[in-house]
Amino acid sequence: MPDHKRPLEGLRVLDIATFIAAPLAASILGEFGAEVIKIEQPREGDPLRRFGVASVETPDTFCWLSEARNKKSVTLDLRSPEGAGILRELAAQSDIICENFRPGTLEKWGLGFDELCKLNPRLIMLRISGYGQSGPYKDRPGFARIAHAFGGLAHLTGMADGPPLTPGSTSLADYASGVYGALGVMLALRARERDGVGQYIDLALYEPIMRMLDDLVPAYAARGIVRGRQGLGTSNACPHGHFQTTDGWIAIACTNDRMFTRLAKTMGRPELALPDRYATTAARLRDSAIVDGIVQAWVGEMTTNEAVTTCAENDVPCAAVNTIAGIFADPHIAERQNQIALHHESLGDVFIPAVVPKLSRTPGHVDSLGPSLGASNAEILGGLLGMDEAKMRQLKNAGII
Structure with missing residues (x-):
C-alpha cells in the first residue's frame, strides 16, 4: 500500500443506522480513511449481524463481517435519555452522522438534525429512509424490495409474459442508496469546506432506482410510453x-x-x-x-x-453470465484483486469484495472485518469522551451500553 494518507483521514463518522444502505455509505467513507464509530443497540446489535449466511464459528454472518468493515462498535441505547445524551457528546466531536430511522424518530429522541447542529454547526447528517423525509408516504416502512417495486425496477424484471422478478440481489436498492449517500456526504463536505457549515442529505431508498431507469421518465412524459418486461433482450438495441451455450x-x-x-x-x-x-x-x-x-x-x-x-x-x-464460482475462477478479477482476504481469529482468511473505486495515489483500504459487538466501548466512551470504568459499568448494568 502506498505510504500516504487516505483522502478522508481526520474525519469522524457516527453510523447509527442498521442493515445496509446508510451503513454502506459509512463503510465507503471508512475505506478511504474516516474513523467510523458504529452505534449499536446493547445486547442485540445491528440486525445485519444475523442477516445472510451464518459464519457458524462466530455469532455474526458473513454479510456483517464484509459490510461492517473498518468500523468500531459501540453499544448505546439511543431511546434512553442518558444514551441520547452520550450520542450528543459524540455528535459534538464528529463530522458526519449516517442514519436510516423512519422520519421523526430521531426528533422524538431529541437527536434530530436541528438539535444536533446547535451543538456542532459543521455537522453533516446523511438521512436514508424508505420514502424520504417529506411526502405523504414518509412514515411508511421501506426495504430494498419495496424500493424496487415502488421505483419501477421490479416491473421491468422478468420475461414479457411472466411475473415481475427479483432483480438479482434483493438488496440492490440498499447498495445503490449507500453509494449515492456517500456521494451526498462528499458534496456536503465540499460545501462545508467552502461555507463553514454542515447540512443534511435527504435520500429515499427508491430514488437511486428511479435515477437508473434509462429514458423511462422523459419517454412517458412526452409520449405516454410504459415499458414492460423485456425478458432476455432490450427495446433499445439488438442483439x-x-x-x-452448450454449458451455460x-x-x-x-x-x-x-x-x-x-x-x-x-x-x-x-x-x-x-x-x-x-x-x-x-x-x-x-x-x-x-x-x-x-x-x-x-x-x-x-x-x-x-x-x-x-x-x-x-x-x-x-x-x-458468471456465477460467483466463475467470478472467483476468473483471471481478470484475480489480477485486479477485486476480492481480498482478511484474517479472522476464528475463521481464518475471509474473502470480501475489494474497495471500489481504485484511486492511483490515495487508494482506499480495508483494515478490519466487521467488529464484535461493543468492541470499542472502552476506546470511544473512555478514551474519546473520558468516561471512567465505574460509569461504564453502571451504564452497562442499566442496559444503556
Missing part, C-alpha cells in the same frame, strides 16, 4: 441480451451498427449487415426475434468459453 449462458451487447457488423462477420454471415437486411438498429429491432434467433443458433453450438473467446477475438462485446 443485446443473453444467449444459451453468455451476454452479447451490440449497442450500435458497427458492433453488429463485427458480429455478423464473426458468425460468418456478413450479409446480415447489408443495408437491405439488418444494417440499422431500427431494422434489427423490427425483426428482433429473427435476429436473436440467428445469434442463438450460432451461440448454441459452442461452449461458453468458445463463444466468449471467439467474440473477444473479433471485438464483439461479450461475457459469460
